[in-house]
Amino acid sequence: MSGLANFLRRIGAMAVDGVWRLGFATRFLGLVLLYSGQSLRRLPLTIREIYFSGALSLLIILVSGLFVGLVLGLQGYDILQRFGSSDALGTMVALSLLRELGPVVAALLFASRAGSAVTAEIGLMKTTEQLKAMDMMAVNPIARVVAPRFWGGVISMPLLAAMFSAMGIFGGWLIGVVFIGVDDGAFWSQMQAAVDVRYDVMNGVIKSFVFGVAVSLIAVFEGYDCTPTAEGVSRAITRTVVSSALAILALDFVLTSFMFRGQ
Amino acid sequence: MMSRKTLDLWVGLFVVLGFGALVFLALKVGNFSGLGGNATYSVEAPFDNIGGLKVKAPVKSAGVLVGRVADIRFDEKSFRAMVRLDIDNRYEFPRDTIATILTSGLLGEQYVGLEPGADEAVFKNGDRVQITQSAVVLEKLIGQFLFNKAAEPSAEPQK
C-alpha cells in the first residue's frame, strides 16, 4: 500500500517538476527573445554559431540524406512496381522527403549533433563559473552566450533540412533511374506534377523552422539550467537529446494534422 | 581558433548550399514555373453537385492545367454549390464555356474540365459560368441502373 502511495507521490512530483520546467523554459524563451536584439546587432557572434551548429553538421546531414534516399528508392520501387506504377517513384521519394523525412530526420540528427554540443558548451561554462564571471563583468550571458547559439540553430535548421531532402531525392534518383532503370523523364515529370511548391516545399520548410526553434530552445535551456557538476552536464546532454526527439515527433504530428489534411 | 576569414568562408558555403538546395527543391522537384505565383483571375461556377471535388483541385482544359479550384461554398439562395476557379491570366475562355466536374481515371481525383464555346466575349474577373455539368455520383448512377432494371421485369407480366 505504501509502495503504491510512494509511486503515486513520485508521479505527482514528476508532473509538478515537468510543469515547472515548462514554465521556466517558456520564460527563458521570452528572455532569449528579449535580448536577441542586442546580440543580433553583433552579427559575428551568430555567424560563429551558424558555423558550429550548421556548417559542422553538413557532413552527417548530407551522408544521412543520401542513404535515406537510397533506401527510399529501393523500398519505393519494390512497393510501387506491385501496382505497376514504378514511374511514380519520383513522386513518392520527393513527397516523403519534403513533407516528413527531410524535416524530421534532419532535426533528429541536428539535435544529437549540434543540440547536444550546445548544451555541453553552455553547461560547462556554467560549471566553471564562466557565466557568472560574465555577469559580474556586466555582460549579460543570455545576450552574449545563449541568444547567438539559439539563433544559430534556428537559422541552420531549415537549410540543413533542405539539403537533406535534396540529397535524398538525388539518392532516390540514383537508385531508381541509374541502377534500376526507371525512366528518367517519368521520374522527374511525375515528381514535378505532384509536388506543389507552396503546399509541399513551403510546409516542409515551416516544419523544419519550428523544429529548429524547439531543438535550439531545448539545447540552450538544458545547458543553462543544468546542475553545475560534471554529472549534471552529462545528464543535461541526455535530456537535450531525449526531449528534442520527443518534441520533434510530437510537433510533427501536430503540424502534419494542420497542414496535410488531404483536402 | 581559426581566423574570422576561414569561418566566414565556411558559413558562406553552408548558406549557399542551403539556399541552393531550396532552389533545387522549388524549381526542379516542385513545379514553380508551372502555376506558382502567376497572376490569376477568378470565375464562379454553380454546380448542382460537386461530388468529391476539393479546394486546390486542378482546372484543366483539353487536359492542360490552366488553374485551380480556389474556394467551394454552399449558396443558400439557389441551394447549389458555388465553386470559385482561379484561372491563369495567360488563358482566356469564351463566355459560353462549359465547366464539368470530371474524374481522372476510374477512382482518381476529381477536377474541373473547361470546354470552350464559340462566344466572342471572354471571361473577366468575377464572371459566372453559365453552363455547368455536375459530378457523376457513382451511387446515383448505380441507383438509376438498378431502378431501370427493376422497372423492366415489373413491366413484363403485364404483357
Add this chain to the structure above:
Amino acid sequence: MAIESPELPPLVSLSGVRFAYGEREVLRGIDLSVHRGQVVAIMGGSGCGKTTLLRLIGGQLKASGGTVEVAGHDLAGLGNADLYALRRRMGMLFQFGALFTDMSVFDNVAFPLREHTDLPAGMVRDLVLMKLQAVGLRGAATLMPSELSGGMARRVALARAVALDPMLILYDEPFAGLDPISLGIIGQLIRRLNDALGASSVMVTHDVHESLGIVDYVYFVSEGRIVARGTPDEIRASADPFVHQFVNAEADGPVPFHYPAPAIAEQLGGGA
C-alpha cells in the same frame, strides 16, 4: 599602508544583512564596511557564509534583510541596468579563475574592453599587454586557458578582473589550491594592484597566514555572524578563543571537532 580617510563614507557598507537559502539561514545580521584604499579579508571556516557575503556585495544575490551599499548605492533598489553600470566599476576574481575556455589569454583579458568600450584594436592590444605585463604573463598572451597552470590561470583572471581599472575588486578564495610560490605571487599582486589602481579589495579566504601579511582589516565570520574583527596585529594578539583556534589551526575549540551527537557511551556497545 592604506589611506584611511574617515571623512569619506566607506565604499562598501553592510548593515544588519540577513540572508537565507530557502529555510536555511546563512547570514544573521552582518555589519561590515570597507573604506577606500583598503584590502579587507573575510575569514571563516568552510560553509560559514563568507562566499554568500561576497555575492551579496557583487549584487549576484539579494539580501533578505538589512542593506548592502556599494559606492553609495543601495543594491536592493537597483534595476538591472543600474546594477550592470555599477558592475563595470567592479572586478571579480573567481575561485578557479573562470577564464573563457574558448578564447586565448589575450582575448580573455580583452573581453571586458571589447564589450564595454569602442577603443580601436591597437589601443585594446596595448592595454591588454600592459595588464598582462602587470601580472607577469605578457609572454603567455597567445596560450589557451587549457595550457595554463592553476596559478597562471589565476593571474590571467586577475588581469581580466582589473582590465577596466575597477574601484572595487572582489576575490573569492584567491589562494585555494595553489602551491606556495604561486600563493605568494598572488598575495603580492592583490596588494600591489590595489594600491596601484587606488582601488579597494574584499577577499574571502581561509588562508590565515598569507592574508594577514597583506590585508588592512580582517573580519571573522562564524555561523552567519561576525565574531571578531581587527587589524592583522590586533588579530595576532587577540585572546578571543575563536580567533585563537582559527589562527593557530587547532582541531578543537569554539568550533567543535565533533558534529553534535549523543554521548558516545550511549551509542557504543548498545546492541540491546
